[in-house]
Amino acid sequence: MHVRPERSKDAVMICEVTQAAFEQAEYSSGTEGAIVRALREAGALTISLVADEEGDIVGHVAFSPIVVEGIESGWFGLGPVSVSPDRQGTGIGARLIRDGLAMLRAKGACGCVVLGDPRYYERFGFREDARLRYPGVPQEYFMAQPFGDEVPTGEVAYHPCFGAA
Ligand SMILES: CC(C)(COP(=O)(O)OP(=O)(O)OC[C@H]1O[C@@H](n2cnc3c(N)ncnc32)[C@H](O)[C@@H]1OP(=O)(O)O)[C@@H](O)C(=O)NCCC(=O)NCCS
Numbered sequence: 001m002h003v004r005p006e007r008s009k010d011a012v013m014i015c016e017v018t019q020a021a022f023e024q025a026e027y028s029s030g031t032e033g034a035i036v037r038a039l040r041e042a043g044a045l046t047i048s049l050v051a052d053e054e055g056d057i058v059g060h061v062a063f064s065p066i067v068v069e070g071i072e073s074g075w076f077g078l079g080p081v082s083v084s085p086d087r088q089g090t091g092i093g094a095r096l097i098r099d100g101l102a103m104l105r106a107k108g109a110c111g112c113v114v115l116g117d118p119r120y121y122e123r124f125g126f127r128e129d130a131r132l133r134y135p136g137v138p139q140e141y142f143m144a145q146p147f148g149d150e151v152p153t154g155e156v157a158y159h160p161c162f163g164a165a
Helices: 008-023 032-041 092-106 118-126
Strands: 004-005 045-052 056-068 071-083 111-115 142-146 154-157
Touching: 004 071, 004 092, 004 142, 008 032, 008 071, 032 056, 032 071, 045 092, 056 092, 071 142, 092 118, 118 142
Parallel strands: 071 111
Antiparallel strands: 004 045, 045 056, 056 071, 056 154, 111 142
16 A cells, blocks of 8 residues: 555545545535545645555545635645545554645645544644634544644634535
């Protein structure tokens, strides 16, 4: 298995892996595959990495810009992240997330947020941060990872594609 940026011919398989992964997740909107597609079409898929196993795509992670109080501030959101149901729990998600975060840093991003289970995401350096608020979810499920000293303060919004899909 190796992790690499998506290529245009990967789009269908990425959608399939995403839908299959989230089918079994209790907190799925059922639209995660469409969100990835919409982000790509909107030019907002800043980082899109696949886990490639001899040509089969068995995992995917997306990073897209977020706004804080409506202002783009060099921060990004991790997600959706997906691993094929039959390959979950074998470290593929962790590889995708670590490689994606390293790429974001290398691009000069200021930080990254994630919405998810702290028992999983804390291992990658994400922590609850009172400065960044995401209404509608219990606060411990919304975590941030600054790459420098500055953390903007206020309400976070993901790219509109998360709602439109
Ligand atoms: C979440 C997901 C991307 C993780 O990828 P993965 O390759 O299965 O996970 P890894 O092998 O890197 O890590 C396995 C560890 O994560 C834990 N884990 C996996 N998914 C988890 C979740 N949703 N919540 C909490 N812990 C989780 C496992 O219990 C295991 O813990 P351990 O290392 O302490 O034993 C993958 O399981 C998946 O696609 N799930 C369905 C879609 C989903 O929920 N996406 C994330 C939405 S926030």
